[in-house]
Amino acid sequence: ARMERIRRSPQFVDGAFQNPVGARIRPSGSTVEFAKTYFQKEQRALRTPNGGVPVHPTTLADLAVPPVSGLRLTWMGHSSVLAEIDGRRILFDPVWGERCSPFPFAGPRRLHPTPLSLAALGPVDVVVISHDHYDHL
Numbered sequence: 001a002r003m004e005r006i007r008r009s010p011q012f013v014d015g016a017f018q019n020p021v022g023a024r025i026r027p028s029g030s031t032v033e034f035a036k037t038y039f040q041k042e043q044r045a046l047r048t049p050n051g052g053v054p055v056h057p058t059t060l061a062d063l064a065v066p067p068v069s070g071l072r073l074t075w076m077g078h079s080s081v082l083a084e085i086d087g088r089r090i091l092f093d094p095v096w097g098e099r100c101s102p103f104p105f106a107g108p109r110r111l112h113p114t115p116l117s118l119a120a121l122g123p124v125d126v127v128v129i130s131h132d133h134y135d136h137l
Contacts, residue, residue, distance in 0.1 A: 002070070049111065058115035077114050082121065089124040
């Protein structure tokens with residue numbers, strides 16, 4: 001039933017998902033302007049939320065009950081998502097560190113702690129790393 005709905009989607013073309021509009025590869029403007037926005041301290045503050053980020057607490061008890069629909073997505077912070085699809089568990093872009101960086105003193109900080117430790121998460125069937133940026137590794 002789920003695959004039939006997917007096949008009927010206007011984004012399902014020739015057996016694959018297609019974005020409805022083209023994706024921008026890089027931000028508009030010069031590389032220098034982009035670097036200023038990214039690295040200047042005063043500009044960094046503009047990228048941080050003014051208030052807290054609302055989070056629905058996730059517990060082991062929540063994950064122990066299979067989703068009625070067969071589908072559940074649980075955001076784990078940063079880019080990390082646990083997808084449960086028809087009894088399979090897929091972990092996308094597992095980032096459990098405090099920062100998305102190879103260095104403990106640089107890179108974006110978490111806006112809140114992970115809802116569960118990686119060990120508490122339990123077994124997963126597949127781990128997907130979408131691409132090689134530190135916020136996805």
